[in-house]
Amino acid sequence: MIVVKNVRILGGEPADIRIDQGVIAEIGQGLSGGEEIDGGGAVALPGLVDLHTHLREPGREDAETVQTGTRSAARGGYTAVHAMANTSPVADTAGVVEQVWRLGREFGHCDVHPVGAVTVGLEGRQLAELGAMADSAARVRVFSDDGRCVDDAVLMRRALEYVKAFDGVVAQHAQEPRLTQGAQMNEGVVSGRLGLTGWPAVAEEAIIARDCLLAAHVGSRLHVCHVSTAGSVEIIRWAKSKGWDVTAEVTPHHLLLTDDLVEDSPVGAYNPIYKVNPPLRTRADVEALRAALADGTIDIVATDHAPHPVEDKETEWSAAAMGMVGLETALSVVQEAMVETGLLDWAGVAQRMSAVPARIGRLSGQGQPLEEGAPANITLYDPSARTVVDPSAFASKSRNTPYEGMTLPGRVVATFLRGRPTVLEGKLV
Numbered sequence: 001m002i003v004v005k006n007v008r009i010l011g012g013e014p015a016d017i018r019i020d021q022g023v024i025a026e027i028g029q030g031l032s033g034g035e036e037i038d039g040g041g042a043v044a045l046p047g048l049v050d051l052h053t054h055l056r057e058p059g060r061e062d063a064e065t066v067q068t069g070t071r072s073a074a075r076g077g078y079t080a081v082h083a084m085a086n087t088s089p090v091a092d093t094a095g096v097v098e099q100v101w102r103l104g105r106e107f108g109h110c111d112v113h114p115v116g117a118v119t120v121g122l123e124g125r126q127l128a129e130l131g132a133m134a135d136s137a138a139r140v141r142v143f144s145d146d147g148r149c150v151d152d153a154v155l156m157r158r159a160l161e162y163v164k165a166f167d168g169v170v171a172q173h174a175q176e177p178r179l180t181q182g183a184q185m186n187e188g189v190v191s192g193r194l195g196l197t198g199w200p201a202v203a204e205e206a207i208i209a210r211d212c213l214l215a216a217h218v219g220s221r222l223h224v225c226h227v228s229t230a231g232s233v234e235i236i237r238w239a240k241s242k243g244w245d246v247t248a249e250v251t252p253h254h255l256l257l258t259d260d261l262v263e264d265s266p267v268g269a270y271n272p273i274y275k276v277n278p279p280l281r282t283r284a285d286v287e288a289l290r291a292a293l294a295d296g297t298i299d300i301v302a303t304d305h306a307p308h309p310v311e312d313k314e315t316e317w318s319a320a321a322m323g324m325v326g327l328e329t330a331l332s333v334v335q336e337a338m339v340e341t342g343l344l345d346w347a348g349v350a351q352r353m354s355a356v357p358a359r360i361g362r363l364s365g366q367g368q369p370l371e372e373g374a375p376a377n378i379t380l381y382d383p384s385a386r387t388v389v390d391p392s393a394f395a396s397k398s399r400n401t402p403y404e405g406m407t408l409p410g411r412v413v414a415t416f417l418r419g420r421p422t423v424l425e426g427k428l429v
């Protein structure tokens, strides 16, 4: 039995939480008994749930493993992550998703829910064994070719139809491939000045519009990965106004960073640390994404944690890998972009980083409100802390963060997974 003393649930009045056998047994004042942990007035949130994590195992264990990735997740306050399918081999069969699921059970510092590929080998030619993955021990409910777009409309329609049988969802990486051939950064004023091939907003927006229409046509569930443009927000707002079952995510980096960092940043011009897919967009896009996350048009924050080894990032811009690590800075970036700006309170953050992602992924034991009888998945967060981001302190195997040296607000103090601490005093247990 553990009693966590002096925490503020969703930023409310001070309270104590008694945890017994993995469950929140009692919430009240002056609780005692068992092991006592001083919460120090930290904000208590339901354990965070990430719908979009790249754990890289199997195949790229030099970038991340299930063990290091889930350590990174726990340090970021996460109690569950969805592991994307673009591994090697691709997670496109029951065998591979079960392998990842087992690695999660054995080495995970949080729950690991494998995402299944939509198409065999992510090649966009033939549907993967969606039903077999859904029926497997991994019980896959989220399917995505993330990293690539399911651009064939017939395949996308079939996938949307297929997942209805088991209440699954297709999570689309919306990127029209022909419109983004050779694209290096957001298409706009900055790409023009730098002479880099542009990545037009319409390449994202055209796929989102098509997929919303397809999902409505077959009466299925669509989830839009990492929305990055103001136009995408408008399309999703329209789809939701029709009552269609469309959800969307935004990454922390798209809520904070803009494309002019490619030209001028604290780490110089053309620094591939800012190279990411979808690309960083403009200030106007960032403002639209923040407003959309605040008003619910965008449902959730998902990290798109994309670890890469140094040699894949510290190279010339055009050759560098796309992506950023994000698990250990997500909550701080959301505080900076959404809470400090008055757009969200802690209850709003809990909805968008725990409850709703768990619902989209159809996870039963995660994302529940901190109430008596709920599983004790709890994140304790001190929003008054100020931290200079030091990638060498990351639990992730990779260091490709755009926030190095930046002072960000807040610090994850502790994380509890079904009552068991995975992080205490900011350190892995």
Ligand SMILES: [Zn+2]
Pocket: 146, 147, 148, 173, 225, 226, 277, 278
């Ligand atoms: Zn993606």
